[in-house]
Amino acid sequence: MTVLAVNGVAVIAEKPVPMRHSFKGLPQNFRRIAKLLLANGDEVFACLVDGCEYTSPADQPVERVMQHLGKAHPEGKVRRGAADAGPPADLRDLPLREVYRLAQLGLQASTKIAEWRGRAVAAEKRLEDGRRAFLGEAGTK
Numbered sequence: 715m716t717v718l719a720v721n722g723v724a725v726i727a728e729k730p731v732p733m734r735h736s737f738k739g740l741p742q743n744f745r746r747i748a749k750l751l752l753a754n755g756d757e758v759f760a761c762l763v764d765g766c767e768y769t770s771p772a773d774q775p776v777e778r779v780m781q782h783l784g785k786a787h788p789e790g791k792v793r794r795g796a797a798d799a800g801p802p803a804d805l806r807d808l809p810l811r812e813v814y815r816l817a818q819l820g821l822q823a824s825t826k827i828a829e830w831r832g833r834a835v836a837a838e839k840r841l842e843d844g845r846r847a848f849l850g851e852a853g854t855k
């Protein structure tokens with residue numbers, strides 16, 4: 715949870731806010747907007763930009779927060795520790811630190827894939843050797 719209280723009322727839960735449009739069939743959430751459930755039962759949309767306290771009643775269109783974002787934070791910074799908003803619609807929406815983290819994960823994954831590919835090739839060779847030994851050379855193609 716990134717916000718503890720709104721106008722003195724405690725925040726009970728923070729939920730991502732889905733966008734109306736999906737990206738390649740995947741639902742997308744706003745990265746800079748969350749819906750907050752308050753202790754008094756109210757729900758508000760909150761701007762997640764670091765240091766900003768802007769909220770808008772959740773019974774109002776989310777476009778109000780989008781307009782706020784465009785005017786007050788055109789640079790696009792996301793509050794540190796913001797709720798995971800799901801995969802971004804575009805890498806350009808991500809802070810550089812997140813792009814670097816994803817690149818590191820991709821590099822680790824490709825290293826593991828290369829390691830497992832080597833093991834798979836070695837296992838195939840051992841299987842083929844075992845098959846040849848079991849069937850005799852006549853049993854091979």
Ligand SMILES: [Zn+2]
Nearest residue numbers: 761763766768
């Ligand atoms: Zn804001």
